[in-house]
Amino acid sequence: MSDPEKKTLDLRRREMPKQPPEVRRYNFNEVALGYSAESAVEEAKRCIQCKKPLCIPNCPVEINIPAFIKSIAERDFIGAVRILKDKNCLPAVCGRVCPQEEQCEKTCVFHKKGGQIAIGRLERFLADWEAQQRELEMPEILPSSGRKVAIVGGGPAGLTVAGDLIKLGHKVTVFEALHRMGGVLIYGIPEFRLPKVIVTREVEYLRKLGVELVTDFVVGKTRSIDSILEEFDAVFVGSGAGLPWFMEIPGENLNGVYSANEYLTRLNLMKGFLFPKYHTPVKSHRRVAVVGGGNVAMDCARSALRLGAESRIIYRRSREELPARLEEVENAEEEGVIFDFLTLPLRYIGDENGWVKAIECQKMELGEPDASGRRKPIPIEGSEVIYPLDAVVCAIGNSPNPLIGATTPGLKIGKKGNIEADEKTGATSREKVWAGGDVVTGAATVILAMGAGRFAARSIHEYLSSL
Amino acid sequence: MNLNSVSQILDFAIEKEEEAAQFYRDLAAKMGQQHVGEVFESFAREELEHKAKLIAVRQGNMTLIDSQRITDLKIGDHLVEIVLSPDLEYKQALIVAMKAEKAAFQLYQGLASSTDDANLKGILLTLAKEEARHKLRFEIEYEENFLREN
Numbered sequence: 001m002s003d004p005e006k007k008t009l010d011l012r013r014r015e016m017p018k019q020p021p022e023v024r025r026y027n028f029n030e031v032a033l034g035y036s037a038e039s040a041v042e043e044a045k046r047c048i049q050c051k052k053p054l055c056i057p058n059c060p061v062e063i064n065i066p067a068f069i070k071s072i073a074e075r076d077f078i079g080a081v082r083i084l085k086d087k088n089c090l091p092a093v094c095g096r097v098c099p100q101e102e103q104c105e106k107t108c109v110f111h112k113k114g115g116q117i118a119i120g121r122l123e124r125f126l127a128d129w130e131a132q133q134r135e136l137e138m139p140e141i142l143p144s145s146g147r148k149v150a151i152v153g154g155g156p157a158g159l160t161v162a163g164d165l166i167k168l169g170h171k172v173t174v175f176e177a178l179h180r181m182g183g184v185l186i187y188g189i190p191e192f193r194l195p196k197v198i199v200t201r202e203v204e205y206l207r208k209l210g211v212e213l214v215t216d217f218v219v220g221k222t223r224s225i226d227s228i229l230e231e232f233d234a235v236f237v238g239s240g241a242g243l244p245w246f247m248e249i250p251g252e253n254l255n256g257v258y259s260a261n262e263y264l265t266r267l268n269l270m271k272g273f274l275f276p277k278y279h280t281p282v283k284s285h286r287r288v289a290v291v292g293g294g295n296v297a298m299d300c301a302r303s304a305l306r307l308g309a310e311s312r313i314i315y316r317r318s319r320e321e322l323p324a325r326l327e328e329v330e331n332a333e334e335e336g337v338i339f340d341f342l343t344l345p346l347r348y349i350g351d352e353n354g355w356v357k358a359i360e361c362q363k364m365e366l367g368e369p370d371a372s373g374r375r376k377p378i379p380i381e382g383s384e385v386i387y388p389l390d391a392v393v394c395a396i397g398n399s400p401n402p403l404i405g406a407t408t409p410g411l412k413i414g415k416k417g418n419i420e421a422d423e424k425t426g427a428t429s430r431e432k433v434w435a436g437g438d439v440v441t442g443a444a445t446v447i448l449a450m451g452a453g454r455f456a457a458r459s460i461h462e463y464l465s466s467l
Numbered sequence: 468m469n470l471n472s473v474s475q476i477l478d479f480a481i482e483k484e485e486e487a488a489q490f491y492r493d494l495a496a497k498m499g500q501q502h503v504g505e506v507f508e509s510f511a512r513e514e515l516e517h518k519a520k521l522i523a524v525r526q527g528n529m530t531l532i533d534s535q536r537i538t539d540l541k542i543g544d545h546l547v548e549i550v551l552s553p554d555l556e557y558k559q560a561l562i563v564a565m566k567a568e569k570a571a572f573q574l575y576q577g578l579a580s581s582t583d584d585a586n587l588k589g590i591l592l593t594l595a596k597e598e599a600r601h602k603l604r605f606e607i608e609y610e611e612n613f614l615r616e617n
Contacts, residue, residue, distance in 0.1 A: 245558065
């Protein structure tokens with residue numbers, strides 16, 4: 001192990017190359033291009049291998065971060081992959097979309113000096129390096145336990161549970177409502193941030209481990225949880241948050257007003273941007289407004305831009321409060337997305353054919369700090385403004401679909417429509433039923449869903465082992 | 468409706484709080500989803516707490532304090548009217564509540580502007596502020612739950 005006392009601290013994070021903004025705004029190819037092996041080794045060598053690393057406790061899936069970085073620094077990429085995949089079955093995904101700046105990298109000892117180790121970029125490098133090798137290394141799988149687990153939803157939470165339980169010898173079946181596995185990774189996050197070939201690769205890895213993957217199967221319609229429990233020993237529900245919220249303002253029924261879910265699903269799952277190669281077209285718009293300031297809003301605005309539209313974000317608060325990752329905000333700004341901060345939509349205005357043609361907004365100002373110290377936006381009277389447009393995408397949040405709650409007697413549902421589950425185990429009010437990810441927390445991050453999946457898998461394994 | 472004395476105004480306000488509680492109880496009973504019914508039940512309990520406070524004021528056990536100006540976030544002002552049906556969600560329940568409190572605020576403001584009696588005007592404006600405070604409470608709950616990304 002390196003001795004920090006004897007080593008000159010290197011605070012220069014190695015930059016990851018990206019497509020230039022003026023190029024990438026016209027294509028759906030991935031924006032970030034990843035580290036070369038040389039860059040990865042250089043970056044890994046900066047890690048001082050803290051004796052009490054603070055990065056690990058801040059990783060929701062508890063990856064031994066210093067250990068895999070040390071292996072990279074020693075050019076032992078296979079060893080590094082083993083360490084990484086011991087705790088993370090979706091490293092290529094996490095390396096791209098996890099908010100590392102808010103988690104592991106935030107507690108890096110170099111963070112205060114602005115030189116935190118680029119853990120996410122290293123994770124991504126390893127996963128991509130492994131994918132380039134001829135044969136993926138398969139982990140040890142314990143002998144069959146004879147127990148069967150059904151997983152509802154093929155998104156990050158469900159896939160994590162599947163990956164953990166299959167290795168422990170249980171038979172695992174994932175039921176996915178859509179025609180492809182991956183959940184939000186497939187239908188939500190755009191190609192330019194997470195190429196779908198990567199999600200497919202990670203899903204195929206699980207299939208090779210022995211996980212049975214069933215698509216076009218809507219639990220709650222095709223079969224209920226109770227019916228599934230007649231055949232399986234346990235059920236994990238990770239069905240996500242797929243019910244979009246709208247603003248509840250006049251004009252939302254006009255044509256051209258989309259939920260972010262619909263807009264992104266048309267582009268990502270149905271490949272609308274590749275029409276006519278793929279069969280579901282997406283309407284071409286000239287001016288698109290996206291309401292909201294989270295990562296989903298950035299994804300929608302940047303997608304609209306790539307489809308040739310003038311694209312603007314309408315956000316009720318100021319830039320400082322944007323909930324999206326700073327990296328995504330900066331990417332959107334570089335590409336030419338227009339930001340209207342402190343702006344609130346009041347109504348959508350339609351034409352004589354029922355298509356949206358404008359949005360009326362009101363300007364806001366930040367009021368006095370409330371008890372929590374936050375300044376809430378307050379409308380400025382007489383500041384109304386109208387923007388002409390031909391599409392609006394509402395990206396203000398989602399709740400879980402109510403179907404499973406409505407068809408599963410005794411399953412306790414919270415007031416926001418979320419399944420109530422124990423934070424540490426994922427156990428629900430129903431025996432033999434666990435839940436985790438967005439269906440419990442409401443729309444959150446991929447890695448938090450995976451963390452919840454890990455806890456639930458542990459609890460399910462304990463239960464199955466006790467039978 | 469005679470509102471010629473503080474006592475009559477308080478009786479009126481107490482009756483309005485009871486009506487509001489009944490409105491929410493009726494909605495709670497009609498909800499298809501239990502968790503939304505529970506939300507309306509909790510709103511009804513809050514109205515009964517307001518009623519109890521006004522009864523205490525009328526009995527002389529408590530004083531209505533004319534507080535500072537209440538912030539109006541105006542979150543509910545531009546939202547569409549919610550059609551009351553058994554399949555309402557929590558989000559829509561909060562919109563119903565914001566709009567009901569706004570209507571109550573406007574009622575007392577209107578009554579205050581229709582009297583020249585300084586004493587009666589004062590109590591009516593104080594009641595209006597109470598309703599504005601209730602509206603703000605629902606606006607904050609709505610903002611924290613449904614406007615996090617906006």
